[in-house]
Amino acid sequence: MQGFIKLLVMITKKRIPGKIAVVILMIVIFDTTTKAQQLSDSTTVQVNRLFEKWNKDNNPGCAAGIVKGNDLVYAKGFGLANLEDETVNTPQTIFYMCSVSKQFAGYAIALLARDGKLKLDDEIQHYLPWMQDFGKKITIRNLLNHTSGIRDDIGLSQYFGLNLDGMLTQDLAIQILKRQRTLNFTPGEKFSYSNSNYVLLAEIVKEVSKKTFRNYVDSTIFKPLGMSSSKFVDDYSEIIKNRAVSYQNNNGMFYNSPQNVYTLGDGGLFTNVNDMAKWVINFYNPKAGDLQDIKMMTTQGKLSNGKTINYAMGINVDSYRGQKRFIHNGGLAGYRTVIAVYPDLKMGFVVFGNGGDAEVYKKIDELSALFIPSYEMPLQGAAEPTVQTIVLKDSMEVNKWAGTYLAANGYKVSITSKGAELLVNGSSALAPESANLFHIVSRPSVKYQFSTDPKTKKTQLLLITPALLKPMELSRVTEKPLSAAELSVYVGNYYSDELGCSFQIKQKGAELLISNKRYNDSKVTLLDPDHLFTEYEFLSHILLRRDARNKILGFDLNSGETMGLFFKKEKAE
Numbered sequence: 001m002q003g004f005i006k007l008l009v010m011i012t013k014k015r016i017p018g019k020i021a022v023v024i025l026m027i028v029i030f031d032t033t034t035k036a037q038q039l040s041d042s043t044t045v046q047v048n049r050l051f052e053k054w055n056k057d058n059n060p061g062c063a064a065g066i067v068k069g070n071d072l073v074y075a076k077g078f079g080l081a082n083l084e085d086e087t088v089n090t091p092q093t094i095f096y097m098c099s100v101s102k103q104f105a106g107y108a109i110a111l112l113a114r115d116g117k118l119k120l121d122d123e124i125q126h127y128l129p130w131m132q133d134f135g136k137k138i139t140i141r142n143l144l145n146h147t148s149g150i151r152d153d154i155g156l157s158q159y160f161g162l163n164l165d166g167m168l169t170q171d172l173a174i175q176i177l178k179r180q181r182t183l184n185f186t187p188g189e190k191f192s193y194s195n196s197n198y199v200l201l202a203e204i205v206k207e208v209s210k211k212t213f214r215n216y217v218d219s220t221i222f223k224p225l226g227m228s229s230s231k232f233v234d235d236y237s238e239i240i241k242n243r244a245v246s247y248q249n250n251n252g253m254f255y256n257s258p259q260n261v262y263t264l265g266d267g268g269l270f271t272n273v274n275d276m277a278k279w280v281i282n283f284y285n286p287k288a289g290d291l292q293d294i295k296m297m298t299t300q301g302k303l304s305n306g307k308t309i310n311y312a313m314g315i316n317v318d319s320y321r322g323q324k325r326f327i328h329n330g331g332l333a334g335y336r337t338v339i340a341v342y343p344d345l346k347m348g349f350v351v352f353g354n355g356g357d358a359e360v361y362k363k364i365d366e367l368s369a370l371f372i373p374s375y376e377m378p379l380q381g382a383a384e385p386t387v388q389t390i391v392l393k394d395s396m397e398v399n400k401w402a403g404t405y406l407a408a409n410g411y412k413v414s415i416t417s418k419g420a421e422l423l424v425n426g427s428s429a430l431a432p433e434s435a436n437l438f439h440i441v442s443r444p445s446v447k448y449q450f451s452t453d454p455k456t457k458k459t460q461l462l463l464i465t466p467a468l469l470k471p472m473e474l475s476r477v478t479e480k481p482l483s484a485a486e487l488s489v490y491v492g493n494y495y496s497d498e499l500g501c502s503f504q505i506k507q508k509g510a511e512l513l514i515s516n517k518r519y520n521d522s523k524v525t526l527l528d529p530d531h532l533f534t535e536y537e538f539l540s541h542i543l544l545r546r547d548a549r550n551k552i553l554g555f556d557l558n559s560g561e562t563m564g565l566f567f568k569k570e571k572a573e
Contacts, residue, residue, distance in 0.1 A: 050366050057088075059355060064078075064351045065277050067349070099331070103328055104314070105202055110313060112205065124139065145301030150194055153195055154195050156180075199264065202268075225275075232270075243270065246354055257356060272352075300312050338363075410558055429442075447463075447465070477531060479527050492570065503515070529544070
């Protein structure tokens with residue numbers, strides 16, 4: 001400012017010719033306004049208000065950053081990074097990034113592809129020969145887009161005691177993945193988020209670059225961007241200075257929530273707001289790689305049927321407030337992280353928390369709303385079609401479809417009747433399109449088609465919805481108490497070679513219990529002779545396999561996204 005005043009004095013005293021003076025003034029004014037880009041006091045107050053909840057001196061909190069153009073125009077910490085020594089959160093505080101780490105693995109693959117060292121449609125076994133041949137081609141692109149069908153290593157690791165405070169490292173994750181012989185689904189068939197994909201991508205980077213994943217990312221991304229406080233860590237004993245400690249809130253009391261996953265690619269990144277601002281800028285003004293690399297990384301994936309998905313290479317691509325957006329969040333233990341970049345606006349936001357509070361994720365949209373005031377109305381999805389309905393006067397014809405229906409993955413639907421009307425799960429009314437085809441009154445695109453197998457006489461249900469790539473098949477089941485003799489056939493040891501672990505089903509009077517060497521007894525509930533439910537979250541539903549003589553061969557773990565993981569029933573000695 002003093003230099004600017006001196007310049008004005010010189011011009012006033014005519015020591016600088018008029019035309020030259022005008023040019024110099026324009027350069028100085030432009031340079032001053034671009035370099036000193038800051039938020040106004042009123043905007044800063046509005047931003048601060050969004051984080052008031054965490055602005056306390058006795059709670060964990062978060063740190064936030066706002067990037068405009070090439071500047072970090074707002075950076076501030078709230079709450080404590082460490083409750084024991086009362087260290088406060090600041091823009092320099094190091095947070096664990098959880099799944100926000102994935103975009104760096106995706107970009108590392110893009111850089112290697114640009115250099116001609118790999119191709120995205122290469123089969124993964126070309127670089128990872130220790131992976132089993134699943135009988136179906138899995139490509140690097142499948143890993144990047146979460147369309148591989150490979151099961152999630154964090155989910156699988158629970159069978160090895162992870163939720164009993166075990167430590168999942170990169171080496172253990174690889175050992176788990178080496179044993180896998182089956183998939184959740186055919187590669188390319190659907191999108192299903194699995195951390196295993198990015199653990200394997202980190203191994204591919206290591207194999208192709210001949211460097212550790214940590215060193216490759218450091219040399220090709222962190223150093224060119226000046227991200228000197230950032231590093232990937234897979235050694236839980238490594239000292240990380242200025243780290244925010246992870247906490248969980250339990251009825252108003254905070255407790256340590258130790259990070260127990262130290263894998264690479266899917267996670268593993270430790271960084272701070274100041275460094276991540278440089279990464280945000282790289283999306284529209286790259287210093288690591290170029291715009292072609294960014295374009296490759298942010299190109300949305302496609303399923304084998306040609307349908308486009310939002311997930312690209314470690315980043316979701318969507319729009320918000322009428323603007324193109326790159327976004328990803330993460331969560332593990334008490335860490336909650338999220339980053340959003342608006343490349344066309346040259347703007348981005350980051351928020352990192354350490355108190356286990358999911359409200360951190362909402363702050364990205366609230367920040368965006370402050371800086372992107374005009375926007376297109378968000379689409380509410382495709383307009384519901386107008387569907388022709390009929391009137392079914394025979395209540396018996398309607399009532400025959402009532403019952404409980406189960407899918408192979410344990411998904412349950414209850415169909416009840418009320419007069420000549422059917423209800424889904426006791427609340428959503430169904431309207432008939434024919435004697436066996438109904439739709440939800442409030443959402444006609446969701447349909448329920450009933451049928452009866454003429455041979456088995458079993459009633460089936462097809463759930464048809466835009467949310468599913470293909471209809472979900474469910475069968476009607478009847479809960480029937482079994483005698484002690486009938487229950488005894490379930491008793492035995494069930495072993496999975498893919499996991500290297502077993503579960504024991506035992507009988508106690510008129511009930512069944514399941515357990516193994518790491519987990520206490522859990523009660524088993526039968527909805528029908530083949531569908532078993534347990535109180536374990538990771539083993540909530542299992543489906544029996546039987547031979548032609550109805551003898552139990554074992555069971556498939558079919559729970560949520562994990563399908564067809566077989567446990568063979570071992571012969572009694």
